Amino acid sequence: MINCILAGVGGQGTVLASKLIAQTAMGKGKNVRTAETIGMAQRGGCVVSHVRIGEEIHSPLVPLRSADVIIGFEPAEAVRSLPYLKEEGIVIVSQKDIKPVTDSLANTNYEGTEMLDYLKSHVKRLIIIDVEPIFAACGSTRVLNIALLGAAAAAGVFDISLAEIERTIEHKLPQQFIAMNLKALRAGAKTAIKE
Amino acid sequence: MALELLMGNQAIALGAIRSGVGVVTGYPGTPSTEILETVAKRNPGIYVEWSVNEKSALEVASGAAFAGFRTMVTMKQVGLNVASDPLMSLAYLGVKGGMVIVVADDPGPISSQTEQDTRHFGIFAKLPVFDPSSPEEAYLMIGDAFEYSEKYNTPVLFRPTTRVCHGYATVDLEEKRFEVKAEGFIKDPKWAIFPRLSYLNHLKMEARQPVLSEDFSSYRYNSLQGSGKKGIASGGISYAYTCEALSNLKGECKIFRVATPHPFPEKLALEFLTGLDEVLVIEELDPVIEKELVYLCGKHHLPVRIMGKLTKHIQNAGENSVESVSKAVSEFLRIPIHPVKPSEDMPALPVRPPVLCAGCPHRASFYAVKQAMKGRKAVFSGDIGCYTLGNAKPLDMVDTCLCMGAGITIAQGLHRAEPDAVNFAFIGDSTFFHTGIPGVINAVYNETDIVLIILDNSTTAMTGHQPHPGTGKTMMGNISEKIKISEVLKALGVKHITTMNPFNLQDSSAAVEEAAANKGISAVIFKSPCIAVADPAPVFSVDSDKCTGCKLCIKELGCPAIVKDNNKVRIDASLCYGCSICAQVCPFKAIGGAN
Structure with missing residues (x-):
């Protein structure tokens, strides 16, 4: 069984990323289950997608200390989900922080770098992705989810190849977004390999 | 297949x-x-x-x-x-x-x-x-x-x-x-x-x-498995958690899965209870299965101890999880587990409550009302929808929220208790059609002084942008006659009705002040589409030479696109929808449009 947590902020596209993982795994004849955050929390709140790939899966929720991989769409959200990670699990995280309004109002001075430092000292296998060059190359900030997915696939965490995810993107995304997302996927994969 | x-x-x-x-x-x-x-x-x-x-x-x-x-x-x-x-x-x-x-x-x-x-x-x-x-x-x-x-x-x-x-x-x-x-x-x-x-x-x-x-009792998804002197009864998603917990703990007991909690499959339940000493009932929300089993034990004089929510073995509020169920099962079957200890050195994480989106017209509407009522005694009754998020600071514009359509009528009750306050009722377009209309008639009929604020964003936003009678689109793909809220209000006998674009803050505020001066029910309709259904305007940016770092824009509006940047502020271009209200609020004219 492979357990995966995708943690981010509402609007970052965690649901689509988790669906693409699940769809690709299913295409390979695996059994999958996911649990999504949909509704009120999506408005800028914390969102977590659970994806489980295996033979016999009961719960759609990943138990604590059971995730093989956490894909952090934002540094603090990766830290928040860390209790899900297995001892030997891997964390793939975007470097770019998102500062909530509450932080500016309360002057709590949240900095993503502090979270990344914490991850560096607490996670054995950590891949930090600088998403800015990928955004620049793709001409959009809306490709974060796919870039991280590319990084995760390249790191070999799901037993799914990059080519297999490419095929899912080609089949499942609207025609006009395919080229941009394939570019982001490959860019994410390349960054992960360099790390 | x-x-x-x-x-x-x-x-x-x-x-x-x-x-x-x-x-x-x-x-x-x-x-x-x-x-x-x-x-x-x-x-x-x-x-x-x-x-x-x-x-x-x-x-x-x-x-x-x-x-x-x-x-x-x-x-x-x-x-x-x-x-x-x-x-x-x-x-x-x-x-x-x-x-x-x-x-x-x-x-x-x-x-x-x-x-x-x-x-x-x-x-x-x-x-x-x-x-x-x-x-x-x-x-x-x-x-x-x-x-x-x-x-x-x-x-x-x-x-x-x-x-x-x-x-x-x-x-x-x-x-x-x-x-x-x-x-x-x-x-x-x-x-x-x-x-x-x-x-x-x-x-x-x-x-x-x-x-x-x-x-x-013979329905295919009601089932009995396993054996022993102990049994677990469960249903719904909690049944999946139970299976997961038993598989992780390598625990064995009799399992009764209830797929039809009503009418309770009594015959099958009796078969389950026979020969058992103890039962743990794992379910979410109320102890429905648990009470049925307690009842059956009484009815048939069965010496079985039933445990669950009523005996505090299962939490009586909130959702279950694999962890909460595993803990209960491990105690019940006396199989020790190592509980996951929370990390002690975790840094303070940013608090991230859901907020109104950047560019959301509701932010402008709330702000316009807030400005108009500055220094006056006013109560803001909210309703169900995205605009319930107007409760968050710094807007802090939802004093009450109960159920669909209740804002309009709660404001009327508040008026009877506090006639010296201006009582506002905020309601979205879809909620207005859902159960808002009778409340408006009630205010007209009973001559109650309230200010009705309709937040018309031309969609049912919170649930993912469904059409409603005001949009003129149906789920069969047809175009129907749009029902205009202003005309509905007029027909109901509301005498003062103004329609405003909320992004024009000054005029909106003036319209609210005028509405609050009227007797009876008066309405201001703030009409501007949800950002998810409208095309974004060119984004705004902060001129860092002019920005003094007063952060008034953040303190007044709480827009997620405005972030602190050293001692000044910056607009995150990927979030900005070009709604312009930050530019209207900035006292130093430091925020501008694309040009």
């Missing part, structure tokens, strides 16, 4: 389509919304509508069911409160075509006002309840629900919870669709409820309960 990755709600929709459903109605509400949307998307020729509210939805479906159509009605748990009037009477009349009322419960609650348990409605109305534990099971179970509905000529409740509704799983779809040949409506006194008929039907309903209970 074809495998497809489906969300639970999609599986329910496709299961209903497979079962030959002919009419589908509902009102959006998390976590139920995608069911009806999927029926509309994969429509093989079914009539499907977003009704104006859940009561209307159930009544429309009742008419079709009287004529022999298979019908499905979808809503969230609190929606059934609105539809409870037709539900209770329909239970007495019954149906001809199968009717499945899908009511999604939300343990947590994750996106709801209450943690009410729809299984109680089944008990209250004496209707069968089906409780699926996974998307693939829901796909098949809804077909069973239609069959039971027709076999017993009664509407049935189908009660998934959030983790079934919003989880994806591999579902094996059947291509063949069940064909329903509706007989049509045949006139008969049995379709008109009268006291005498109710009495006679009540007798039949009571006689039916034990028959259904017996029938459910």
Whole structure:
């Protein structure tokens, strides 16, 4: 069984990323289950997608200390989900922080770098992705989810190849977004390999 | 047969389509919304509508069911409160075509006002309840629900919870669709409820309960497994957690899975209880299965200790998880587990409550009202929708929120208690059509001084942008006559009605001040589309030479696109929708548009 947590902020596209993982795994004849955050929390709140790939899966929720991989769409959200990670699990995280309004109002001075430092000292296998060059190359900030997915696939965490995810993107995304997302996927994969 | 990755709600929709459903109605509400949307998307020729509210939805479906159509009605748990009037009477009349009322419960609650348990409605109305534990099971179970509905000529409740509704799983779809040949409506006194008929039907309903209970004892998803002196009873998603916990703990005991909590499968339950010393009941929301088992032990003098929510072995609020269930099971079976200790050195994490989106017109509307009422005694009654998020600081503009449509009437009660305050009621467009209109009539009729603020963003935003009577689009893809809120208000007798673009802050504020000066009910309609359905305007940016770092924009508006940057502020271009209100608020003219 492979357990995966995708943690981010509402609007970052965690649901689509988790669906693409699940769809690709299913295409390979695996059994999958996911649990999504949909509704009120999506408005800028914390969102977590659970994806489980295996033979016999009961719960759609990943138990604590059971995730093989956490894909952090934002540094603090990766830290928040860390209790899900297995001892030997891997964390793939975007470097770019998102500062909530509450932080500016309360002057709590949240900095993503502090979270990344914490991850560096607490996670054995950590891949930090600088998403800015990928955004620049793709001409959009809306490709974060796919870039991280590319990084995760390249790191070999799901037993799914990059080519297999490419095929899912080609089949499942609207025609006009395919080229941009394939570019982001490959860019994410390349960054992960360099790390 | 074809495998497809489906969300639970999609599986329910496709299961209903497979079962030959002919009419589908509902009102959006998390976590139920995608069911009806999927029926509309994969429509093989079914009539499907977003009704104006859940009561209307159930009544429309009742008419079709009287004529022999298979019908499905979808809503969230609190929606059934609105539809409870037709539900209770329909239970007495019954149906001809199968009717499945899908009511999604939300343990947590994750996106709801209450943690009410729809299984109680089944008990209250004496209707069968089906409780699926996974998307693939829901796909098949809804077909069973239609069959039971027709076999017993009664509407049935189908009660998934959030983790079934919003989880994806591999579902094996059947291509063949069940064909329903509706007989049509045949006139008969049995379709008109009268006291005498109710009495006679009540007798039949009571006689039916034990028959259904017996029938459910052999229902395919009610099951007994395992052996021993200890037993676990469970249902819904908690059953999945139980299986996971037992598999992780390598624990063994007798397991009773309850897929039809009402009428309770008594015969099967007795078979489960026989020979047991102790039972742990694992369920979410209320102790429904637990109370049934306690009752059966009393009725049959069984010396079995029943544990669960009533004995504090299971939490009595919030949703279950693999961890909470594992802990309860490990204590029950006395198999030790190592609890996961929270990390002690975790840094302070940013608090991230849901907020109004950058560019949301509601932010401008709330701000305009707030400015107009500065220094005055005013109470702001809110309602259900995205705009409930106007409660967050710095706007802090939702003083009360109760249920759909209640803001308008609560403001009237507040006025009777505090006539010296200006009492505002905020309501969105979809909620206005849902249950807002009677409250407006109430204020006109009783001559109550309130200011009604309509937040018209031309969609049902919170649940994912469904059309409503004001949008002129239907779920059959037709364009209908748009119902204009201003004309509705006028027809209801509201004398002062102004329509404003909220992004013009100064004029909006002036309009609110003027409205507050009137006697009786006066209305300001803030009309501007939701950012998700409108094209974004060019983004704004901060001139760092002019920005003094006063952060007034952040403190006044709380827009997620405005962030602190060293000692100044910056606009995150990827979030900005160019709504312009920060530029209007900045005292140093440091924020500007694209040019």
